[in-house]
Amino acid sequence: MAKRVLTTESGAPVADNQNSATAGVGGPILLQDQHLLEKLARFNRERIPERVVHARGSGAYGYFEVTDDVTAYTKAAFLSEVGKKTELFLRFSTVADSLGGADAVRDPRGFAVKFYTEEGNYDLVGNNTPVFFIKDPIKFPDFIHSQKRDPFTGKQEADNVWDFWAHAPEATHQVTWLFGDRGIPASYRHMNGYGSHTYQWTNEAGEAFFVKYHFKTNQGIRSLSAEQAAELVGKDANSHQTDLLQSIERGVNPSWTLYVQVMPAAEAADYRFNPFDLTKVWPHADYPLQRVGRLVLDRNPDNVFAEVEQAAFSPNNFVPGIGPSPDKMLQGRLFAYADAHRYRLGVNHTQLPVNAPKATVADNYGRDGFMATRNGSRHDKNYEPNSYQGPAQTDAALSAPLAIHGWTGTHAAPAHVKDDDFFQAGELYRLMSEDEKSRLVSNIAGSLSQVAREDVIEKNLAHFAAADAEYGRRVEEAVRALRED
Numbered sequence: 001m002a003k004r005v006l007t008t009e010s011g012a013p014v015a016d017n018q019n020s021a022t023a024g025v026g027g028p029i030l031l032q033d034q035h036l037l038e039k040l041a042r043f044n045r046e047r048i049p050e051r052v053v054h055a056r057g058s059g060a061y062g063y064f065e066v067t068d069d070v071t072a073y074t075k076a077a078f079l080s081e082v083g084k085k086t087e088l089f090l091r092f093s094t095v096a097d098s099l100g101g102a103d104a105v106r107d108p109r110g111f112a113v114k115f116y117t118e119e120g121n122y123d124l125v126g127n128n129t130p131v132f133f134i135k136d137p138i139k140f141p142d143f144i145h146s147q148k149r150d151p152f153t154g155k156q157e158a159d160n161v162w163d164f165w166a167h168a169p170e171a172t173h174q175v176t177w178l179f180g181d182r183g184i185p186a187s188y189r190h191m192n193g194y195g196s197h198t199y200q201w202t203n204e205a206g207e208a209f210f211v212k213y214h215f216k217t218n219q220g221i222r223s224l225s226a227e228q229a230a231e232l233v234g235k236d237a238n239s240h241q242t243d244l245l246q247s248i249e250r251g252v253n254p255s256w257t258l259y260v261q262v263m264p265a266a267e268a269a270d271y272r273f274n275p276f277d278l279t280k281v282w283p284h285a286d287y288p289l290q291r292v293g294r295l296v297l298d299r300n301p302d303n304v305f306a307e308v309e310q311a312a313f314s315p316n317n318f319v320p321g322i323g324p325s326p327d328k329m330l331q332g333r334l335f336a337y338a339d340a341h342r343y344r345l346g347v348n349h350t351q352l353p354v355n356a357p358k359a360t361v362a363d364n365y366g367r368d369g370f371m372a373t374r375n376g377s378r379h380d381k382n383y384e385p386n387s388y389q390g391p392a393q394t395d396a397a398l399s400a401p402l403a404i405h406g407w408t409g410t411h412a413a414p415a416h417v418k419d420d421d422f423f424q425a426g427e428l429y430r431l432m433s434e435d436e437k438s439r440l441v442s443n444i445a446g447s448l449s450q451v452a453r454e455d456v457i458e459k460n461l462a463h464f465a466a467a468d469a470e471y472g473r474r475v476e477e478a479v480r481a482l483r484e485d
């Protein structure tokens with residue numbers, strides 16, 4: 001086989017990749033050494049801004065296969081037939097730390113899926129937790145500032161983490177989840193994924209349903225104790241990446257079964273708590289899990305930067321038959337992601353191979369900007385409407401409309417009969433075995449006891465007590481014991 005020739009970016013052969021051109025032996029370097037200039041300049045520009053959250057992650061390709069008929073609820077083409085397969089890309093992530101952080105930490109995990117459907121890409125950007133810490137997007141930047149590295153100490157500070165939660169009673173459910181056994185997954189393969197928000201499905205007849213997505217791991221749930229995690233982080237900071245990569249390379253393809261909970265749209269208004277409140281789950285007794293299909297990961301990306309770092313998921317990428325609910329958090333996210341992508345990757349990030357549709361083509365009048373590769377030809381007009389066979393709207397509604405009434409203003413969420421911030425945290429606590437409860441209490445106390453201010457500790461203890469009196473008492477005793485040490 002002919003030896004491949006090393007070239008410059010413009011394709012010209014490189015004569016020497018080991019010695020820069022100099023003015024004589026031992027003399028200064030010549031400005032005319034194009035290969036050296038290009039190599040150094042290009043190297044300086046290798047990094048792009050990391051994601052402001054979920055910076056650290058791992059991704060893989062695979063497919064989704066429909067196993068059960070859900071056409072009564074959605075007209076989405078990729079879910080239209082049992083046996084139908086759709087290619088996808090999934091990126092897992094931790095949330096709080098930077099790109100160089102460790103994998104085996106107590107933190108939610110991202111579970112972001114891009115389905116390359118024939119009606120365009122559908123992005124379901126979820127987590128491994130069915131709920132979240134807050135329920136209004138206006139709190140998100142403050143929340144994240146409190147969880148990421150402190151601007152002075154340069155590391156996560158228990159003082160900030162718990163001070164935010166002291167002011168966010170609605171976080172008690174998710175905090176209970178996070179400090180429980182599932183708070184540190186053993187790997188990305190051994191955890192569930194959730195859409196977390198309520199979404200809207202619309203069927204062919206135009207009927208609307210609210211749905212929640214649950215991806216149940218077929219590998220079984222496996223988690224790490226705080227001690228196991230601390231040891232693993234020291235041995236292999238990239239433990240989740242190592243596990244996912246190696247398992248797929250070995251042909252041991254991880255899979256998840258997708259279930260949905262389905263609520264007829266008319267039931268939402270009178271449900272006993274706000275069904276669009278991201279800090280709450282819908283009890284399965286009210287809305288049982290209905291199986292939809294199987295998600296399988298079977299191919300590692302060839303290049304982490306091109307395919308994982310440049311992957312861009314937006315909760316606003318829907319397909320006909322699937323749309324948003326009025327969940328305020330979701331509504332905020334519909335803006336935040338594509339805006340982040342335009343900053344992080346540029347306006348033409350949708351043209352990168354990992355982000356571009358695969359089962360259809362993007363065909364519109366968006367043009368130009370940095371790095372445009374799909375920009376129309378001499379036959380394409382760049383305005384619409386036109387008289388030249390350019391792409392035109394379908395006039396087919398994407399999802400059923402929502403009836404809205406009331407006044408504009410900065411409203412709290414609509415009140416339902418049982419909307420308090422604590423009862424589901426209490427229910428989760430009471431579901432746990434005695435061992436699980438002990439580990440939960442000890443994990444919380446280990447962190448909360450590091451907080452300097454007594455009033456911040458008190459406020460958090462009050463939240464646990466409001467969830468369950470015993471829970472509150474045990475956390476309080478454990479915190480006091482550690483602080484007296």
Ligand code: HEM
Nearest residue numbers: 051054091110111112126127132137140196332333336340
């Ligand atoms: C209002 C609340 C939220 C805001 C404003 C927000 C904003 C963001 C932003 C700006 C990014 C970085 C995107 C990028 O650079 O590509 C991101 C990543 C991510 N967020 Fe959120 N987020 C919110 C809540 C949530 C919730 C509730 C979930 C899960 C249910 C979630 C899951 C994710 C995931 C999985 C990623 C990583 C996506 C990937 O792998 O590229 N976020 N978020």
